[in-house]
Amino acid sequence: MSFQGRSGFTLENYGAFLTEPIYWLTFVRTAWYSILVTCIVLIIALPIAFFITKVVNLRIQGALLVLLLVPFWTSELIRVYGWMILLRESGVLNHFLVGLGLFKQPKEMLYNDITMIMGLVYTSMLFMIIPIIGVMESLDDSLIEAAYDLGAKKIAIWREIIIPYSMPGIMSGSIIVFMLVLGSYLTPKLMGGKYSLWFTEQIYNQIIIYFNWNQGAAFGFLLLVLSSLIIWVALKLTKQDFRKVIK
């Protein structure tokens, strides 16, 4: 469909993508922010997964997992609205900060890139933590102790033992999170500002607002190519086997 024009086969729809800066700028921005969000999620998820699997005892482990899961029993829309209630100008957080005298007057915290990224990190965190926990559980404590015994410092243990060992979990978590973020629509739409345009919104606009299904299909296809490409590069860079990662 993306190759269809008014007179049969055409590359017009792809040409429009290249010639209109707003399209490819959004495209690059979406890709870049998705990678950024994935990285942030990973950096937060690693210590959390380690804490849950290796530090706390079994009973607390179960409780923490439930705590992680509970927010995901509600829909994404409700979670985002929850954040909006907390962050908006007349919201809970502003109320407290003004009350404590830290702010003179309420500040609008919604509708900017930072809030949007935070929202995306929050909504996709679970999908990173769960696969990493799966791998980390099979990591034998004695490997960490052995590294420690052989003279490794904490950073070296993370770099040489824990992260390489967890790599299949990290990669499958990263792929899931990256796809989710790249394809998310609600969070950027509701929490992002007027400049935080997401590529999915472009597709939505083309199809729903302009009724240009062909252009929308072309954008959708481009998004698919982009996500496949980035995942392929990431797998190559980390020398992971795709079959092992999706297991």
Next chain:
Amino acid sequence: MQIALSVKNISKKFGDLPAVNDISFDVEDGKFFSILGPSGCGKTTLLRMIAGFLQPDTGTVEIGGKNMLGIEPNKRPVNLIFQNLALFPMMNVYDNVAFGLRRRGEKGKSVEQKVNAMLKRVGLPDYGLKKINQLSGGQNQRVAIARCLILEPSVLLLDEPLGALDAKLREHMKVELKKLQAEVGTTFVYVTHDQSEAMVMSDYVAVMNAGHFEQLDNPQNLYNKPFSAFVAHFVGKNNKFIAKQRKDENGNFFAETVDGHSFKLSRPVDLKDDNFIELYVRPEAVIINPKITKENFNILNVSVKAILFDGANSRLLVVPENSKQELIVSLPQNRQFDYIKAKDKIKIGWDPEAAVCFNKTDGKIYEEL
């Protein structure tokens, strides 16, 4: 001789449970020292305190004359070989062995030379690029040893590293470890529950029970002159009699068993309040159908219940007259006793000097043989 490792009055409690209770010992440089004890006796706790993974409640650990209190495991001149070896599965053999050197900041040629020399020494040259899961159990064992020895530790700690191997390989690795230790001259502290491992390899063995050392001695003394009923029971096979001690008019001491047998004792026991004693006789100290009947030999009429053939390790299972207690008697395979069949009545005897006896312990002894 220099002292490589010195442990003084070390204790550790887990909650209210004392795991290690006031243990002191010294290990001379270059010796093979074993800590032998049943599971749960605190031997691994002791080892982990030496390695630095646990802090003792009281007492000190000195390595090469330096107090190790408060020093982290990664800064101690000791290395630990784990029960499951803990080789890094995501690295190849070379990277596993080079791990410690790299953590010290060594780079380039010197690492390569040292790793290759060490792999050669443990008999795995050209194995560097292999993955850990491509190696056999015995080879993994050697990689684990190489990974520690390359750091030239003052003391190498081993936590039952042969436990996971099959019986045949274990026998082989015992000899190999002993040879390797003699070759490199590093002090080994070896923890095990297998008395044969401890006896074959060690210069000194400490028998540990319920958090304390029962006896610290060379393997020969441990076997022949046990200090306590626990050691007699735990090290090697032994026949045990529960008896009362009696003194006759000539001043000789006898042990009278509950079944009504009476055995001469070479040395009496200093009796505690309850005057039951335990008499231990080694299976190989018992002589079948003794010909030269020395005057003070203890003779016992028994019937053969079964012949337990096990090559050089063959034994007879016999039951004394008027008794239900089973005794084991070693059966030399020199064809001398081929005539003995099950249900035969034979005589057995032993020199009172070859038996040891102790006050009866209150049943807390380790019962699994």
